[in-house]
Amino acid sequence: MIYFFILGHTPALSIAEILTVLKNKIKKILAVSPEALILCLDKVDPEKLEEKFGGVIKIGEIFKIFEERDFFKLSLDFWLKNLPLEKKKIYFGFSIYELENKIPPEFIRFIFDLGLRIKKKLKEKNISSRFVTSQKRALSSLIVRKNHLLERGQEFIILKNKKVFLGKTLVTQKFEDYEFRDFARPCRPIEKGMLPPKVAKIMINLVDLPPEAVILDPFSGAGTILGEAMILGYQNLIGSDLSAEALKRTKRNLDWLSKSYNLKKVNLKIFLSPAEKLSQKLAPLIDGIVTEPYLGPLKWKEKEIEKIIKNLIKFYAAFLPEFKKILRPRGKIVIIFPFFQGKETHPLLLQEQIKKNGFKIKELFPQEIKEKKFFSLGPNKGILYGRPQQKIWREILVLEKEV
Numbered sequence: 001m002i003y004f005f006i007l008g009h010t011p012a013l014s015i016a017e018i019l020t021v022l023k024n025k026i027k028k029i030l031a032v033s034p035e036a037l038i039l040c041l042d043k044v045d046p047e048k049l050e051e052k053f054g055g056v057i058k059i060g061e062i063f064k065i066f067e068e069r070d071f072f073k074l075s076l077d078f079w080l081k082n083l084p085l086e087k088k089k090i091y092f093g094f095s096i097y098e099l100e101n102k103i104p105p106e107f108i109r110f111i112f113d114l115g116l117r118i119k120k121k122l123k124e125k126n127i128s129s130r131f132v133t134s135q136k137r138a139l140s141s142l143i144v145r146k147n148h149l150l151e152r153g154q155e156f157i158i159l160k161n162k163k164v165f166l167g168k169t170l171v172t173q174k175f176e177d178y179e180f181r182d183f184a185r186p187c188r189p190i191e192k193g194m195l196p197p198k199v200a201k202i203m204i205n206l207v208d209l210p211p212e213a214v215i216l217d218p219f220s221g222a223g224t225i226l227g228e229a230m231i232l233g234y235q236n237l238i239g240s241d242l243s244a245e246a247l248k249r250t251k252r253n254l255d256w257l258s259k260s261y262n263l264k265k266v267n268l269k270i271f272l273s274p275a276e277k278l279s280q281k282l283a284p285l286i287d288g289i290v291t292e293p294y295l296g297p298l299k300w301k302e303k304e305i306e307k308i309i310k311n312l313i314k315f316y317a318a319f320l321p322e323f324k325k326i327l328r329p330r331g332k333i334v335i336i337f338p339f340f341q342g343k344e345t346h347p348l349l350l351q352e353q354i355k356k357n358g359f360k361i362k363e364l365f366p367q368e369i370k371e372k373k374f375f376s377l378g379p380n381k382g383i384l385y386g387r388p389q390q391k392i393w394r395e396i397l398v399l400e401k402e403v
Contacts, residue, residue: 002030002065003044004159004167005037006058006097006138008198012375012383013396014055016364017202021052029366034374035097035138036159038062046170052232053173054201057141058095060157062167071164072110076121079114082168083154085127091153092118093132095139095169099161108137111158129153141172186256187222187249195221195292195336199385199394200228203290203334206364206398211235213287216326218275218319223250225290227257230266238286239270240278247272275319282326288333289323295338295392305346312338312348320357324401331401333359337380339393347379347395354380354399362398 007014011034018037019026028040046059053059063082066074083090094111096103115131122129132139132147132155139155149155155169181197188194203225209215211233217225220239229237241247247270257263273281275293294315296308316337323333340346354361361381369375378384378395386393 001041001043002062002165002167003039003041003046004058004060004062004157004165005039005056006095006157007035007037008055008057010055010383010385011035012365012377013199013202013385015369016383017053017055017205019364019366020208021049021205023208029368031099031159031161031165032369032372033097033099036099038099038159038165050171050173052205054198054205054228056173058144058157058169058172060155060167060169060171062159062165064166066164066166068160068162068164071166076117079118079156080121082156083118083122087152089128089130089152090122091130091132091147091149092156093139093144093147093149093154094156094158096137096158096160099159099165101161103137103160107160111137141175144169144172145175180260181227181257184260185222185253187253189222189249195224197224197228199396200224200290201232203336203396204229204232204234206396207288207290207332207334209234209288209332214238214285215288215290216240216282216286217291218273218278218289218323219291219293220250220270221246221292223253223257225292226250226268227254229290230254230257230263231261234266236267237269238282239268240273240275240281242272242274244272276322278319278322279325284326284328286326287328287331289327289331290334292336292394293319295336295394296340298392300340300342300391302342302344305340305342309340309346309348313350313353316348316350317353320353320359324358327401329401329403332362333397333399333401335397335399337378337382337395337397339378339384339386339395341386341391341393349379351380358402359399360402362400364398 025042031038119129119131157167159165178197214236216238218240220241226237226239337348382395382397
């Protein structure tokens with residue numbers, strides 16, 4: 001079967017997550033762009049995938065692939081056959097995504113006019129309908145969910161390169177769930193810098209371990225990573241931090257999350273420890289480490305950056321040997337490094353320390369994706385995540401312990 005995945009605002013991160021989670025089901029990559037990934041897969045359950053993914057906006061099925069000239073010739077009856085005509089009132093809309101070049105304005109106008117013609121045809125058949133539109137060529141998941149488009153009708157997805165891939169949306173991301181987990185939690189120390197729950201979930205998926213694996217977050221902070229691991233069904237979790245106050249926040253947030261989502265009880269251990277002394281508290285039985293360490297001061301000046309980076313390199317170099325001691329053979333780390341954005345960019349270059357401590361950076365992408373013009377990696381060959389206005393971006397890497 002052919003499925004499409006509409007990507008989040010950091011395409012490389014979304015693609016890495018999809019390829020990792022679906023690695024045993026992928027038969028072929030059919031198309032990829034900053035907006036979408038189309039895969040030939042063994043049959044999957046889109047509802048379960050939506051619950052699993054953190055970086056995917058929509059999932060759906062491709063049911064026709066056309067040459068462009070043939071797409072323009074489709075009759076109105078074709079479109080009506082793909083609508084739930086048994087509904088009392090049909091809600092439908094179109095979303096257009098780029099696969100290669102920019103979508104020509106005349107193509108967008110054709111689709112809008114097509115929607116009006118479909119609505120008119122339905123009216124002639126005495127079928128009530130609503131043509132859902134937006135100012136953009138693609139409907140947001142917010143619009144799709146608030147209009148109950150999937151329950152009351154159909155969102156047609158059009159993905160275009162030299163061909164036209166026509167599909168229908170099966171599930172959309174539950175954005176309201178992530179907002180709830182982010183903003184409603186009892187402890188939200190924004191002054192410390194907050195890891196979004198979506199990103200935490202993606203990181204856990206990138207560690208690529210079974211639910212019974214032992215996962216550690218040695219900089220537990222507000223418990224975001226541990227909380228998303230609980231939601232994903234991980235049963236053996238460990239959190240530590242240098243700060244007793246941080247551990248209180250972790251415990252409070254995890255208790256709140258467990259009650260809010262009625263989660264099953266997990267084997268959870270939380271203790272006080274600096275990351276550079278973890279081997280004094282833990283045996284080498286950890287399968288994976290998923291963490292965001294201290295990324296440096298949130299506010300900084302260009303003249304300070306050299307000293308900040310020097311201190312951070314020393315800080316990271318102190319705990320990487322401990323990670324090696326407590327990880328099982330072939331154990332994995334998903335970790336964030338800071339990437340400073342000022343008048344110039346200032347990366348934290350740690351490849352030497354990674355290699356020195358017996359780790360290698362895991363390749364997350366096949367060559368056919370790395371060759372795409374839109375694709376690029378960070379200074380340590382990780383994935384950059386951030387917003388234009390942010391002064392500190394995140395570089396996310398997956399490391400593997402070498403035997």
